Amino acid sequence: MAQPSSTPGSKQSTPARKRAAPAGRPSRDPAVVRRRLTEAATRRFAAAGFEGVNSNQIAREAGVGVGTFYNHFRDKHEVHQAVVLDTLEGLQDAVTRAAPDAAAPVEQQVRALVEGVLSFAEGHADRFRVAFGAEAAPHRPPRSARATGDVAQPSRAQVGYSTRATERRLAQLRDAGVLEPTLDPAVAARAFVAMQNEVVCWWLDDPSRATREGVIETLVKLHPAIAAARK
Amino acid sequence: MAQPSSTPGSKQSTPARKRAAPAGRPSRDPAVVRRRLTEAATRRFAAAGFEGVNSNQIAREAGVGVGTFYNHFRDKHEVHQAVVLDTLEGLQDAVTRAAPDAAAPVEQQVRALVEGVLSFAEGHADRFRVAFGAEAAPHRPPRSARATGDVAQPSRAQVGYSTRATERRLAQLRDAGVLEPTLDPAVAARAFVAMQNEVVCWWLDDPSRATREGVIETLVKLHPAIAAARK
Amino acid sequence: MAQPSSTPGSKQSTPARKRAAPAGRPSRDPAVVRRRLTEAATRRFAAAGFEGVNSNQIAREAGVGVGTFYNHFRDKHEVHQAVVLDTLEGLQDAVTRAAPDAAAPVEQQVRALVEGVLSFAEGHADRFRVAFGAEAAPHRPPRSARATGDVAQPSRAQVGYSTRATERRLAQLRDAGVLEPTLDPAVAARAFVAMQNEVVCWWLDDPSRATREGVIETLVKLHPAIAAARK
Amino acid sequence: MAQPSSTPGSKQSTPARKRAAPAGRPSRDPAVVRRRLTEAATRRFAAAGFEGVNSNQIAREAGVGVGTFYNHFRDKHEVHQAVVLDTLEGLQDAVTRAAPDAAAPVEQQVRALVEGVLSFAEGHADRFRVAFGAEAAPHRPPRSARATGDVAQPSRAQVGYSTRATERRLAQLRDAGVLEPTLDPAVAARAFVAMQNEVVCWWLDDPSRATREGVIETLVKLHPAIAAARK
DNA sequence: AATGAATGAGGGTTCATTCAT
DNA sequence: TATGAATGAACCCTCATTCAT
Incomplete structure (x- = not known):
């Protein structure tokens, strides 16, 4: 939600019938306020981590009361969940849109995937950090919620999910005899997701650390489907 | 889960002249008390993360007063730093001891490295988790310390350190023409360390997720020196 | 805990070995601090009711930090529970001590009881108010405690308890044919306890409302064992 | 539990000219909305006590906005005051209607009174609880109001009011030489009202605790006019 | 050195009430 | 008049850290 531009005419186009806020702040449209809060939270979480931020700060940054x-x-x-979920969803979309013909050579598919993830991350750096950065650690939900057990799974689990698809794809490739049979798809998937997330976060933090192409090329080369292809 | 006997002549060798107190508990030896605290902290941090633990708990678990x-x-x-540093040091030792002749084939070296890391992690699961697990996130030092800027760099930086060696080795190999020239050593090193740490932590959490060999084989295959070897 | 004198040489006699606090405030003896807190809480609860008081106020009144x-x-x-329980216990003691020979005529026993309760209430007005006043309403325990269900029964239940003894005694008397058989011991016990508590609190609030004897005489006359004695 | 039909021509008779809105919900009639609010508040207060309810809940339960x-x-x-006052009024009416000829024997009058109160309570359990239950505690008016002193007296005072009549009647009887002269009418009145309210609330909470007749008989026997009648 | 009670800033959350629509 | 989003003071409680013993 933080970084605009990429998703074209999204929500900020408050339909004429909604009376664009009188140029001033308080915006009566709940969706707008919620978006402002999510964005503020994203920025703060990205900068200071879940524990490093408090609700007052988020509210203040969003320009509203606690x-x-x-x-x-x-x-x-x-809010944290919301940011993570939104990000996962956005990433999924981005990747899906970037995916080439399923019949394309494996390397092309992998490159498209990596490129898709990187582009998304560039356009939504803070969201990416919140969802996948070091701070995306499991958070102890408040005692109350913990008791009733109605908090969604913490971010790590979500990450685990995105691992699943990779794992399945690798298993297929291995079964098709394209990959080294000693490669464990579950391990490899986990490994790839971890390296990708870490490398991207690290590079975003200081893009002078490597060229964009270097990042992509390297991740592609290390993707299990390429790295463990049978020679 | 605390530090067993693998690292030989380390601290547990309470010099004979300072025999543990009669019944055993109150131990007057500062080094012993410190070790008990470090171990208690390790257990708690591994279980609940930095923010999930408080100093009283650590003290209580160590059997001493706050x-x-x-x-x-x-x-x-x-304490957290101490645990991380100890772990890094221990890991370094373990890896060094496990390293074969520098003249050995690359794959053998890589396998020895991975195997060394995994063995260390198995013997020091909690320490490994504290140093490399999801919870090993950068911690906001207390306001006071932040102001004077005199707290050591958070764990992530430490991780970066262990990346350095890998990066240098990869650069050598690439310059020697053994690796794909498009591979960026810095990126690749970062990627490998991340995947290795994550995979190991994940596997430690539930060893039924993969066989020990599967983990090793897969990490070896994905190590840049193998994965990006020129065909 | 508020009103001294009655219980003779109780806790305030800090044994010499405890080093009487250096005349100053901070008293390192936990029992003393706890007593100060209980007393402060008693005063505040008596004056403002459970919801009308906050922990900071109690702490401040006790002269300690939150x-x-x-x-x-x-x-x-x-704390509230502690006050109530202490009071119940104290009241029980007071009544027991005041009780005459079990062979004494019923009216004498009843009078001793009422007199005992009233004396206790006079000596511990605030505690009595907290335990039996209008504010002694069931309090919603905090969400957390509610979940784990480990909060003791609210004061009302405690009141119910003290009702039990009365109920048993009345049942005996009725079965012995001394009381009107249409009297329901459970109802009567409840009724008596309620009237006694209410009347005493009301009178304590403004002793000019009635003479001490008037209160006692009237309560005795209305006690089921007297009021419903068979003629 | 709200106010059913017992009190005849009261407020629910929305004048024909102001028919409830077509489908029934949004009702434009202020009196109707107010009644819905009062009823909602009654239910909530009865269930959770004054402090246990918040204005949003009342509004939601009433089906209107805050x-x-x-x-x-x-x-x-x-609202709380309104509920209490309504209840007092309704109770007064009920009792008045139930009262027999003033020349009837005292016991008959007392029984009619008790029976009247009990019937009213059965028909308006929630209102009775709000006005007389344990939760009917004095509420600390909001700081602002407290300063200006313009909030009506809390419910207890109201209860005191209904005590007045009893007190006067008892004084008459005593002066007429029908009652023990040692009985203090003020104390006795207070005592009776308290016991009656408590017993009725207690019985309403679980009617299996006693038979309806048992409750009535017992309260009658304990009414000062009967209990303290001169033999 | 060891102890553990004391401390209070700070954080998460609630809720009575207001006010623009 | 009805609405419900917005507000922020207030409250309960935690915990890193200190310090008297």
Whole structure:
């Protein structure tokens, strides 16, 4: 939600019938306020991590009162979840859109994937950091929520999910005899997702660390489907 | 899960002249107390993450008073640092000892490295988790320390350190024409360290997820020196 | 705990070995601090009711920091419980001590009981108010505690308990044919306890409302064992 | 549990000219909205006590917006007052209607009174609980109101009011030489009202605790006019 | 050196009430 | 008049750290 541009005419086009806020701040449109909160949270979480941020800061950064924050999210965990979920979804879309013909050579598919992820990350650096950065650690939900057990799985689990697809694809390739049979798809998938997330976050933090192409080429070369291809 | 006997003549060798107190508990030897604190901290950090633990818990788990904790460490960050540093050191030792002749074929060297890391992790699961697990996130030092800027760099930087050696080795190999020239050593090193840490932590959490050999084989195959070897 | 004198040489006699606090405030003796907190809480609860008081106020009134309050009690409910329980216990003692020979005529026993309760209430007005006043309403325990269900029964239940003895005694008397058979012991017991508590609290609030004797005489006359005695 | 039909021509008779809105919900009639709010508040207060309920809940339960709540009542205390006052009034009516000829024997009058109160309570359990239950505690008016002193007396005072009549009647009887002269009418009145309220609430909470007749018989026997009648 | 009670800033969350629509 | 989003003071409680013993 933080970085605009990429997704074209999204929500900011408050339909004429909604009376664009009178140029001033308080915007009566709940969706707008919620977006402002999510964006503020994204920025703060990206900068300071879940524990390094408090609800007052988020509210202040969003330009609203604390109470308003709690009108939109049950608690701090919920915003975090929202950011992570949004990001996962956005990433999924980006990757899907970037995917070439399924019949294309494997390397081309892998490169498209990596390129897709990187592009998304460039356009949504903060969201990417929140979802996949070092701070995307499992958070202890508040005692109350913990008791009722109704908090969604923490971000790591979500990451695990995106691992699944990779794992399946690798298993197919291995079974098709294209990959080294000693490669464990589950391990390899986990490995790739971890390296990709880490490398991308690291590079975003200081893009002078490597060229964009270097990042892509290297990740492609290390992708199990390429790295462990049978010679 | 604390530090067993693998690292030989380390601290546990309480010099004979300072025999543990009669019944065993109150141990007057500062080094022993410190070790007990470090171990307690390791267990707690591994289980609950930096933010999920408080100094009283650590002290209680170590069987000493809170005050004693602060006699041995300036603050909570310091114990954490100590655990991380110890682990890095131990890991370095383990890897060094496991390394074969420098003239051995690359794959053998890589396998020895991976095997060395995995063995260390198995013997020091909690320490490994603290140093490399998801919770090993950068911690916000307390406001006071932040102001004076005199807290050591957070764990991530330490991880970066262990990346350095890998990076240099890869650069050599690439310059020697053994690796694909498009591979960026810095990126590749980062990628490998990330995948290795993540995979090992993930596997330690539930060893039924893969066989030991599967983990090793797969990491070896994905190591840049193997994966990006020129065909 | 508020009103001294009655219980003779109780806790305030800090044994010489404990080093009487250096005349100053901070008293290192936990029992003393806890007593100060309980007393402060008693005063505040008596004056403003459970919901009308906050932990900071209690701590301030006790002359300690908030943290100290929470070092001694898990939460606000716990102090309240402590006050109520202490009071019930004290009342029980007082009544027991005041009870005449079991062979004495019923009226004498009843009078001794009422007189005992009233004396206790006079000596411990605030505690009595907290335990039996209008504010002694069931309090919603904090969400966390509610989940784990480990909060003791709220004061009302405690009141119910003291009702039990009365009920048993009335049942005996009725079965012995001394009381009107249409009298329901459970109802009567409940009724008597309620009237006694209410009347005493009301009278304590403004002793000019009735003479001490008037209160006692009237309560005795209305006690089921007297009021419903068979003519 | 809200107010059913027992009290005849009261408010529910929305004048024909103001028919409830077509489908039934949004009702434009202020009196209807207010009634819905009062009823909702009654249910919530009865269930959770004054402090256990918040204005949003009342509004939601009434099916209106929070704003509407504040259009009808100055604040939360005002609805509570309204419920209590309504109840007192209704109870007064009920009792008056049930009262037999003033020349009837005292016991018959007392029984009619008790029976009247009990019947009213059965028909308006929630209102009775709100007005007389344990939760009917004095509420701390909001700071602002407290300063200006313009909030009506809390419920207890109201209860005191209904005590007045009893007190006068008892004084008459005593002066007429029918009652023991040592009985203090003020104390006795207070005692009776308290016991009656408590017993009725207790019985309503679980009617299996006693038979309806048992409750009535016992309360009658314990009424000062009977209990303290001169033999 | 060891102890553990004391401390209070800070954080998460609630809720009575307001006010623009 | 009805609405419900917005507000922020207030409250409960935690925990890193200190310090008297």
